[in-house]
Amino acid sequence: MTDSPPLGNVSWKGVGDYGEEYAERIHKFFDKIDNKALESYVSSLRGNQPCNISTEFSVGNFNLVRKIQFHDGVEWIVRLLMPPMPVAGQLIETVSPKAQEKRLLSMQSELATMEFVRQNTDIPIPKIYAYELNEQNAVGCPFFMMEYVHGNTAEEVSQSYPGNREGIPEPFQEKFWRQIANIMTQLASVRLPRIGSIVRDAAGSFVAGPLIETGSGPYDSAAEFYADYPLALGNSLAEREGPVDGQGEVIQAFCSLAASFPPPAARAERGSAEDFGLANYDLNPNNILIDQEFNVLAVIDWDSVVSVPDAALYRFPYLMGVKCAVPGLDSTERLQLKREALSQQFAEVVEAWGKEQLEKEFRGVNKRRMYLFTKSGFFSKEAVAFRSLIAVRQGQDWVNEEWIQGLAWLSDRNEEQVTRFYLEQ
CATH class of the missing domain: 3.30.200.20 (Phosphorylase Kinase; domain 1)
Structure with a gap:
């Protein structure tokens, strides 16, 4: 210690x-x-x-x-x-x-x-x-x-532990992850009829408005979002940071692939309009205050919260030593292999936490409707592809090159083959 x-x-x-x-x-x-x-x-x-x-x-x-x-x-x-x-x-x-x-x-x-x-x-x-x-x-x-x-940020407390490691110290890892799962699940369970950033309308009510990052939207469907948002993102990145090699190719490859995603009605069988959960894309250890036992005291950054399609809810927090592989690329680097293994463990913890809460719901302990994450959902074709739009923000040509290859690989694979790559290696 x-x-x-x-x-x-x-x-x-x-x-x-x-x-x-x-x-x-x-x-x-x-x-x-x-x-x-x-x-x-x-x-x-x-x-x-x-x-x-x-x-x-x-x-x-x-x-x-x-x-x-x-x-x-x-x-x-x-x-x-x-x-x-x-x-x-x-x-x-x-x-x-x-x-x-x-x-x-x-x-x-x-x-x-x-x-x-x-x-x-x-x-x-x-x-x-x-x-x-x-x-x-x-x-x-x-x-x-x-x-x-x-309190202190989870990143700061983690860095006080010795050893050449990243992420959350092992004795507190699952405890902290379960609290992340709780936050992700609660956010995903808040459903809105449109995709966008949270704003107040003229009457003071909360609504999904245009995305702050790009000024585009709000969107009424996942298909509309996937067709327009990546282009708006590319324009925003180019305006802010200038052109980066491969950036346009990643965005075009994603748009082409996204056109093949199945419509929500076929996935959900709800027979009603689409709805969208919340995701906080800054939900990382540097934005979470904890005590010395890694009990979460507060989440302190809320400017990157958006309502998104369900597949985009499946994000891996940064700074936790957890990282999903770029599709189709097999790494031999020890640290990257460890990160990929931890990504599966994190997905398992999030799924298990949801199942526990569902049991409480059946017993009448939980009263709110819950969105349930699954391990396989973290590695679905749509969720993996959406991560290319997170990666392109890094503004690094080598990252873009990896994702150009990864999206090409995804476009030639079905859901079963993608699952096998991530979960059956």
């Missing part, structure tokens, strides 16, 4: 603790923030209760988090939205009007998603106390005031 990192903000860092590539971006962002305006705003939310805001922080790709300590003992955090990530090594100090609009839509959708999920599931989500979405405010950036949760 190793010494776990101290819980909560005690483990947070200062600017000097970060390497040069991060420090410059953080320094410039810190200089931009008006701390007096921030303290004044926070204090006003609680009847001018005095407060202190930590100089230590936690930082990700998009947000910098600082702790707020009121003099009466109440603790919050402020999540400050940073400028976009550097492009070609160049810092972005001024956010363009188009980027500002997309950031605003993303924040609005995240707020709507957190409230919608809170109302429809038991997933632990930090409370939002206040927010400012205007880029030109007195503080200097958009921000959320949120509940402070005394």
Whole structure:
């Protein structure tokens, strides 16, 4: 057993603790923030209760988090939205009007998603106390005031364990996976009539709106989504990062293959309109707060939640040492083989958790309708193919080349042959 990192903000860092590539971006962002305006705003939310805001922080790709300590003992955090990530090594100090609009839509959708999920599931989500979405405010950036949760990310706690390994420490692996299964199942069980990002309509109701990532949609069917979304994704990636070798070929290959997917009516026999479950594509250990025993305390990132076709619900979280093979490509690398073996174990855990909950449902313990994941569903032709649209976001030509081969392999195989490749080797 190793010494776990101290819980909560005690483990947070200062600017000097970060390497040069991060420090410059953080320094410039810190200089931009008006701390007096921030303290004044926070204090006003609680009847001018005095407060202190930590100089230590936690930082990700998009947000910098600082702790707020009121003099009466109440603790919050402020999540400050940073400028976009550097492009070609160049810092972005001024956010363009188009980027500002997309950031605003993303924040609005995240707020709507957190409230919608809170109302429809038991997933632990930090409370939002206040927010400012205007880029030109007195503080200097958009921000959320949120509940402070005394924990660390599962990624941080995992990295405190010794050994050349990745993912969750083995003694806690199944325990953590089962909690991931719970979150995935609860999200997938929330059904919407359209594919899209969660937003509020003019009446304040929650609906599936256009996808924040691409601006496309919402979509009424899986077929419509598969025909249009990949093209919108390709345009969005090219606009953001420039062309990458193989990117267009992956997207075209997916669209051609997706045209052969069976219609939902043939799969579900529901005789009614399609509906779609929720998936959080940022549900990874770096966005999950836990205690030192790997009990999940909160999921902290909600800007990548979308309602999607059932096959797209079958995702493997990143940073867990779990990875599905590219179809048709046999790896001999030891680490990759381990990741592939763990992907099967993870799929088994998710399926087993669902079966346990179904038994409780029969006994009247669970009252909500549940979506049941299956091990084979993780390795279905449609689910595997959809992962090519996740991989293409990496912007790496060698990844694209692998998936061009993988999609060609899939197009020549039936469901049974795909299952045999993944589950009978």
